[in-house]
Amino acid sequence: xxxSGLDIYKLLPKxxxxxxxxxxxxxxxxxxxxxxxxxxxxxxxxxxxxxxLEAQSQPPIKLITLGDDANKVEVGNETVxxxxxxxxxxxxxxxxxxxxxxxxxxxxxxxxKIKQFHxxxxxxxxxxxxxxxxxxxxxxxxxEVLKLVLGINQPLALISNDKTALGDALxxxxxxxxxIYAADSENLNAFSILAKEYGASLAVKADSIDSLxxxxxxxxxxxxxxxxxxxxxxNKPSRTLGELTQIRRQALKKNNRNLGYPVIAVxxxxxxxxxxxxxxxxxxxxxxxxxxxxxxxxAVLSLLTLRQNIYTDPQKPLQIEPKLYPIGNxxxxxxxxxxxxxxxxxxxxxxxxxxxxxxxxxxxxxxxxMSVLTAWAAEKFTPDKISDSLKKxxxxxxxxxxxxxxxxxxxxxxxELEEKSGWKIVVGPKEAAGIPSFLKNLT
Amino acid sequence: xxLDLVKEKWSNAVAxxxxxxxxxxxxxxxxxxRCGGEEGLPFLFAExxxxxxxxxxxxxxxxEPDDWPQSLTSAIGPAIKNPVEWAVKCEKDYKADLIxxxxxxxxxxxxxxxxxxxxxxxxxxxxxxxxxLILIGCGEDKRDNEILPLCSQAAKGERLLIGETVQAxxxxxxxxxxxxxHSIIAQSPIDINIAKQLNILISDMSMSIExxxxxxxxxxxxxxxxxxxxxxxxxxxxxLSGDKMLGMPFxxxxxxxxxxxxxxxxxxxxxxxxxxxxxxxIAWEALTATxxxxxxxxxxxxxxxxxxxxxxxxxxxxxxx
Numbered sequence: 001x002x003x004s005g006l007d008i009y010k011l012l013p014k015x016x017x018x019x020x021x022x023x024x025x026x027x028x029x030x031x032x033x034x035x036x037x038x039x040x041x042x043x044x045x046x047x048x049x050x051x052x053l054e055a056q057s058q059p060p061i062k063l064i065t066l067g068d069d070a071n072k073v074e075v076g077n078e079t080v081x082x083x084x085x086x087x088x089x090x091x092x093x094x095x096x097x098x099x100x101x102x103x104x105x106x107x108x109x110x111x112x113k114i115k116q117f118h119x120x121x122x123x124x125x126x127x128x129x130x131x132x133x134x135x136x137x138x139x140x141x142x143x144e145v146l147k148l149v150l151g152i153n154q155p156l157a158l159i160s161n162d163k164t165a166l167g168d169a170l171x172x173x174x175x176x177x178x179x180i181y182a183a184d185s186e187n188l189n190a191f192s193i194l195a196k197e198y199g200a201s202l203a204v205k206a207d208s209i210d211s212l213x214x215x216x217x218x219x220x221x222x223x224x225x226x227x228x229x230x231x232x233x234x235n236k237p238s239r240t241l242g243e244l245t246q247i248r249r250q251a252l253k254k255n256n257r258n259l260g261y262p263v264i265a266v267x268x269x270x271x272x273x274x275x276x277x278x279x280x281x282x283x284x285x286x287x288x289x290x291x292x293x294x295x296x297x298x299a300v301l302s303l304l305t306l307r308q309n310i311y312t313d314p315q316k317p318l319q320i321e322p323k324l325y326p327i328g329n330x331x332x333x334x335x336x337x338x339x340x341x342x343x344x345x346x347x348x349x350x351x352x353x354x355x356x357x358x359x360x361x362x363x364x365x366x367x368x369x370m371s372v373l374t375a376w377a378a379e380k381f382t383p384d385k386i387s388d389s390l391k392k393x394x395x396x397x398x399x400x401x402x403x404x405x406x407x408x409x410x411x412x413x414x415x416e417l418e419e420k421s422g423w424k425i426v427v428g429p430k431e432a433a434g435i436p437s438f439l440k441n442l443t
Numbered sequence: 444x445x446l447d448l449v450k451e452k453w454s455n456a457v458a459x460x461x462x463x464x465x466x467x468x469x470x471x472x473x474x475x476x477r478c479g480g481e482e483g484l485p486f487l488f489a490e491x492x493x494x495x496x497x498x499x500x501x502x503x504x505x506x507e508p509d510d511w512p513q514s515l516t517s518a519i520g521p522a523i524k525n526p527v528e529w530a531v532k533c534e535k536d537y538k539a540d541l542i543x544x545x546x547x548x549x550x551x552x553x554x555x556x557x558x559x560x561x562x563x564x565x566x567x568x569x570x571x572x573x574x575x576l577i578l579i580g581c582g583e584d585k586r587d588n589e590i591l592p593l594c595s596q597a598a599k600g601e602r603l604l605i606g607e608t609v610q611a612x613x614x615x616x617x618x619x620x621x622x623x624x625h626s627i628i629a630q631s632p633i634d635i636n637i638a639k640q641l642n643i644l645i646s647d648m649s650m651s652i653e654x655x656x657x658x659x660x661x662x663x664x665x666x667x668x669x670x671x672x673x674x675x676x677x678x679x680x681x682x683l684s685g686d687k688m689l690g691m692p693f694x695x696x697x698x699x700x701x702x703x704x705x706x707x708x709x710x711x712x713x714x715x716x717x718x719x720x721x722x723x724x725i726a727w728e729a730l731t732a733t734x735x736x737x738x739x740x741x742x743x744x745x746x747x748x749x750x751x752x753x754x755x756x757x758x759x760x761x762x763x764x
Contacts (some may be wrong), residue, residue: 082676238764281737299718302723302727303730305665321650344667
């Protein structure tokens with residue numbers, strides 16, 4: 001039976017010392033109840049309370065770290081089945097499989113490509129997280145390929161069934177916390193020992209969810225903590241989705257500790273579109289790590305964008321600081337565009353302004369992170385608010401003109417805004433895509 | 444020891460909406476499309492049946508589109524200049540489940556085409572194709588209230604899915620659809636309360652819930668997709684838990700949204716690190732579509748033939764039990 005926030009509060013010191021990072025013991029207790037934080041954050045907790053809270057305080061899905069301090073990725077620690085209930089916490093790690101059957105030149109080319117996979121979207125850097133080396137040849141070749149990959153500062157996964165080769169690879173990777181993929185009922189003991197010896201994490205794979213649970217339990221008994229659950233991606237998609245959902249439910253709803261680990265989905269080599277679509281399904285439905293083969297830039301960009309969407313906090317839309325942003329070498333004659341402080345609105349406008357190469361001021365109004373139309377409907381993007389922002393921004397001192405360009409969708413506020421602000425209102429395009437030609441045609 | 448599986452038990456199913464009418468039903472279609480009817484969450488067949496697979500409608504405009512990127516228009520070819528040929532191509536070559544005709548040319552700011560021309564396109568497409576038809580106005584309420592009732596009448600008995608109604612403007616179109624035996628699209632602005640409210644208002648005009656489809660207003664990948672995704676999940680959970688006024692199938696205008704995204708349109712010269720333009724556009728539309736399938740989409744309205752093919756194949760795979 002899960003303890004409520006209040007039950008937990010009764011067991012805490014109630015000193016509100018803030019050392020846990022929360023303003024009060026009650027806030028900490030509520031967060032513990034949601035399993036969003038660990039009890040160890042409280043330095044003053046009594047032994048008695050510790051025992052009572054032990055099970056409760058562990059996150060239902062363990063947080064697993066791959067890589068070393070300089071290059072690490074964390075997955076797991078998820079608390080909900082649907083993102084609207086709270087949010088998804090640790091973005092699914094996305095990585096690429098490098099097979100040792102490729103020539104050294106091909107491998108180097110692939111690695112060069114992988115290094116380029118970082119994109120800026122909505123003010124955030126999105127990038128891929130890890131590389132998996134897959135053994136299909138001799139142990140020697142596997143080590144040779146590992147050495148090629150070492151230069152690329154990303155956490156690694158080792159896909160192999162070869163105990164000796166893995167041992168050699170793990171020696172080289174000491175301190176870098178790689179992932180071993182994957183232990184089955186045959187090699188479970190040997191792989192657990194290796195993982196423990198070298199501080200690696202270990203994925204377990206099996207045909208059924210029952211066997212997965214049993215295998216994970218055995219690994220845990222061996223003393224290894226860092227476990228991942230591999231789903232069978234060669235099944236019918238509905239079966240794989242069912243398995244992914246059931247593993248998440250077991251961890252969250254049944255507090256099943258044997259399945260309370262992040263899930264890894266390895267996608268076999270397919271046409272790039274199919275790999276992307278499969279990866280998209282796993283990303284939406286609970287995978288903690290996805291490994292794929294395609295290195296098409298468009299596929300990677302699409303998948304990283306989907307991850308950014310799904311892992312956005314639904315309670316906190318991405319916002320920017322509401323203020324005046326001069327873009328390019330603005331002068332006292334440069335135009336002024338007004339938009340909201342919703343990141344997506346601002347960055348979409350910014351992208352188009354930059355593309356136009358016309359130095360322009362963008363005034364971002366505090367709409368609490370709402371987009372233009374939503375904010376307008378919610379009365380957060382009103383003539384009053386915009387007039388206020390204009391005054392506070394200090395732009396009136398910087399410019400010779402008083403022309404303000406507003407989004408086409410809120411043309412209806414022109415009259416009132418003109419009255420309130422004293423500026424002349426120019427109705428801009430409805431869609432940001434129309435901005436470059438609009439700015440170029442301004443006289 | 445076998446695990447005690449966590450299975451959800453739901454008390455309500457999504458309503459089944461039928462689009463298109465056969466000859467002996469008063470229409471002229473040679474097949475009909477049934478959508479909705481889910482008894483559980485998407486593709487979790489162990490918990491409830493999904494009697495009807497998600498379907499793909501291909502979007503056809505009554506006038507040649509002027510803001511579609513070339514990677515999209517060239518995939519369709521010269522037929523894009525003629526809505527009837529275009530619709531036939533969607534049925535014959537691209538194996539669309541339905542046609543979605545958007546009367547873009549009716550917009551006062553576009554060509555403001557006269558009503559006779561618009562009703563003629565509807566009739567001509569119905570004559571030249573055998574699959575069911577979704578009909579969408581130009582989005583300008585006043586003009587739509589004038590032309591959609593005429594189009595509705597011209598297609599009487601064909602059991603179209605016709606739209607769109609919004610909270611501030613639903614009566615005229617609902618009345619027409621009721622009179623002419625069509626079903627209706629209820630559009631809400633990514634807002635579960637408005638979605639429900641509008642469904643209630645439409646039902647109050649004695650439109651049965653088996654004749655309403657929800658348009659939750661989706662955003663493209665990278666452009667607010669997650670908002671609609673979560674609204675759809677919430678609405679579907681409510682529906683399965685018994686809320687009949689949210690228990691209608693979803694229609695998602697994926698093509699319309701995806702092809703507005705910069706990532707779908709920008710050239711490779713402009714963004715060399717984004718990869719090939721054509722594939723990028725197709726991927727953008729396809730991934731937007733398949734992600735909404737995971738949130739419960741029933742009808743996907745799409746544009747690029749290759750994206751349609753990819754998503755149809757994925758639906759084939761997803762539906763295997």
